[in-house]
Amino acid sequence: MKIIWVITLLSVSLTACSIGQLNSDEETNEEVPASSTQQEQPEKTNENQDSTKSEDDSSEKGKGNQAEDKVLEDGIVEVGDPASNQVVVNKHRKLPSDYVPADLTVPDVPFSFSEDHPKKQMREEAARALEELFDAAKEDGIDFAAASGYRSFDRQKDIYERYIEIYGKEKTDTFSAPPGTSEHQTGLAMDVTSAQVAFKLEQSFGETDAGEWLADHAHEYGFIIRYKEGTEDITGYMYEPWHLRYVGNEISSDVHYQAVTLEEFFGFHPASE
Ligand SMILES: [Zn+2]
Structure with missing residues (x-):
């Protein structure tokens, strides 16, 4: 009788241990990217601030944030949760014109220019992840x-209108976003380049060592290459091997290994429809 009791107690405590272990591993995987550095503290603080929201997001996975979206008069949707890491912005889904991310900061990485400029900024969590990506690449x-990186609604408006004057609207729409529809306004995007393409943003970057490294490893740091080759009809944009979009580690690997666009991952209409 005594022996049975001991065995029962043992197995109960073992089960409890394994459950405890599993939970803490899951939390670690979600919170700490593959190669964490001493800079993980601000990232954690940031996540803690909207921990309720993160839980909601993961249970809503696959549905995007459609429940909170608002359809505007012209059939375009104004996204309901512009501050979500998983927000999908494209020609059908725009950000509120007054949306400015609250936690913009300049990542501690090399830039292709030296002057101070708002476009150096990204949101805190994305900035820390970018630093880890740059360190790992190095x-x-x-x-x-x-x-x-970050581009305000007004700056995007100026850029878009200037391009239209030069190239006309049809051509401009293949590479530049109307104001409110640029991922750069989310503070979650950063264009990156390298000396191999003279620090320009051009498609040949995708064939360089740097471009290939980015395509292979970006997902390990919570980023995706948002506008991949052959997805123009879905994303609405030409191939941009330099455009990194932070989506968080929860889905960056899924999007990478499923080889899909964000539109497909969340089940949104292709941008061309
Ligand atoms: Zn970009």
């Missing part, structure tokens, strides 16, 4: 330079 002998 260890592999790849030197990236960041070229363009």
Whole structure:
């Protein structure tokens, strides 16, 4: 009788241990990217601030944030949760014109230009992840330079209108976003480049060592290459091997290994429809 009791107690406590272990591993995987650095503290603080929201997001996975979206008169949707890491912004889904991320900061990485500029900024969590990505690339002998991150609604408006004057609307719409529809306004995007393409943003970057490294490893740091080759009809934009979008580690690997666009991942209409 005594022996049975001991065995029962043992197995109960073992089960409890394994459950405890599993939970803490899951939490670690979600909160700490593959190669964490001493800079993980601000990231954690940031996540803690909207921990309720993160839980909601993961249970809503696959549905995007459609429940909170608002359809505007012209059929375009104004996204309901612009501050979500998983927000999908494209020509059908725009950000509120007054949306400015609350936690913009300049990542501690090399830039392709030296002057102070708002486009150096990203949101806190994305900035820390970008630093980790740059550090890991450097260890592999790849030197990236960041070229363009946060862009305000008004700045995007100026850029878009200037391009239309030069190239006309049809051509401009293949590479530049109407104001409110640029991922750069989310503070979650950064264009990166390297010396191999003279620090320009051009498609040949995708064939360089740096571009290939980015395509292979970005997902390990919570980023995706948002506008991949052959997805123009879905994303509405030409191939941009330099455009990194932070989505968080929860889904960056899924999007990478499923080889899908964000529109497909969340089940949104292709941008061309
Ligand atoms: Zn970009």
